[in-house]
Amino acid sequence: xxxxxxxxxxxxxxxxxxxxxxxxxxxxxxxxxxxxxxxxxxxxxxxxxxxxxxxxxxxxxxxxxxxxxxxxxxxxxxxxxxxxxxxxxxxxxxxxxxxxxxxxxxxxxxxxxxxxxxxxxxxxxxxxxxxxxxxxxxxxxxxxxxxxxxxxxxxxxxxxxxxxxxxxxxxxxxxxxxxxxxxxxxxxxxxxxxxxxxxxxxxxxxxxxxxxxxxxxxxxx
Numbered sequence: 001x002x003x004x005x006x007x008x009x010x011x012x013x014x015x016x017x018x019x020x021x022x023x024x025x026x027x028x029x030x031x032x033x034x035x036x037x038x039x040x041x042x043x044x045x046x047x048x049x050x051x052x053x054x055x056x057x058x059x060x061x062x063x064x065x066x067x068x069x070x071x072x073x074x075x076x077x078x079x080x081x082x083x084x085x086x087x088x089x090x091x092x093x094x095x096x097x098x099x100x101x102x103x104x105x106x107x108x109x110x111x112x113x114x115x116x117x118x119x120x121x122x123x124x125x126x127x128x129x130x131x132x133x134x135x136x137x138x139x140x141x142x143x144x145x146x147x148x149x150x151x152x153x154x155x156x157x158x159x160x161x162x163x164x165x166x167x168x169x170x171x172x173x174x175x176x177x178x179x180x181x182x183x184x185x186x187x188x189x190x191x192x193x194x195x196x197x198x199x200x201x202x203x204x205x206x207x208x209x210x211x212x213x214x215x216x217x218x219x220x221x
Contacts, residue, residue, distance in 0.1 A: 014201070014219050016177040017118060020162075021129035023187035024205045025115070025143060027106040035104035036097060042084060050083040066132055069156040073098060073134040102138045111208050116148050118215075126151035128171045128184075130161045151175050162186070163194035172198075183218050185211060 023029045030044075037047060055061040062079060065071035077094045084092040119125050127149050131139060133156035145152060151174040155161035158170050172179055179199035186192050192202035203214045 012178070012181045014123070014183050015181040016124035016126065016175045016183070017115075017215070018126045018128050018168075018171055018175075018182060018184045018195075018200075019115065020186040020188075020191070020205070021127050021131065021139060022105070024185055024211070025108050025112055025127070027104075027108065028187075029105075032101050032104040036100045039100065040092060040094065042092060046084065046087070047080075050080060050087060053087075054079055054083055064161060067130045067155045067161045068159050069133050070159070073132055098132065098135050098138065102135070102142075105142070107142045108208060111211065112143050112148070114212055114215075116144075119148055123219075124151075124175050124177060125149045126153065126171050126175050128153045128162065128167060130155045132156055162188070162191040165194065165198060168195055168198050168200070183215065185215070 019025060033044065033047075037044065051061070051063060062071060062076055066073065066076045077097055081092050081094045084094075115125055125148060127145065129139070129152075131154050133154075136154065136156070151171060153167060153171045153174065155167060158167060160166040160170065162168070168179075168184075172182060175182070182200045184192065184195035184200045184202040185205055186195070186202070187205040189204050192204045195202040201218050203211060203218065205211045
């Protein structure tokens with residue numbers, strides 16, 4: 001009679017939680033993009049085609065270059081405005097895009113308050129965000145970052161962006177926790193998949209209610 005297989009070991013207790021910024025701790029990013037583009041008379045479809053053309057011509061995605069600090073906001077917006085203008089046959093101006101973008105972005109106060117509660121319960125907290133170097137002061141002003149979060153990893157300052165493994169590794173190193181003891185939350189599914197591949201549990205954010213319920217389930221398992 002063969003011996004029974006050992007029962008699988010339980011998941012390690014979650015010690016740390018990593019949250020995305022835009023679209024999780026804020027309102028949906030697409031709403032902000034639409035709000036800004038409406039004032040410029042540019043559609044999301046036009047923007048996507050212009051970005052694809054720039055990426056093909058330059059051999060790299062300009063958004064990725066912007067979010068890893070290798071391209072300045074001014075150069076990115078200038079190239080994008082030129083491409084949109086050439087396609088339309090009339091001048092498109094994107095000056096002040098960042099300022100207008102943040103006017104349409106709202107803090108997700110309920111989730112921010114929940115993160116504060118998690119910190120009080122003893123969990124380590126981090127923000128891991130794909131962002132723009134020149135926007136740091138704007139996004140940090142939207143929530144009490146240093147009061148709630150132990151670690152902030154901004155793609156524009158570390159030269160790596162989600163879903164690249166290195167930005168997750170940097171966040172874990174700064175938190176001082178193992179991947180298996182860390183929970184990751186993001187509104188982009190591919191970013192969650194990358195976190196899982198490194199051994200983290202991950203929650204794909206769809207709504208505040210859904211996220212809080214899923215976080216509590218993960219913490220209690």
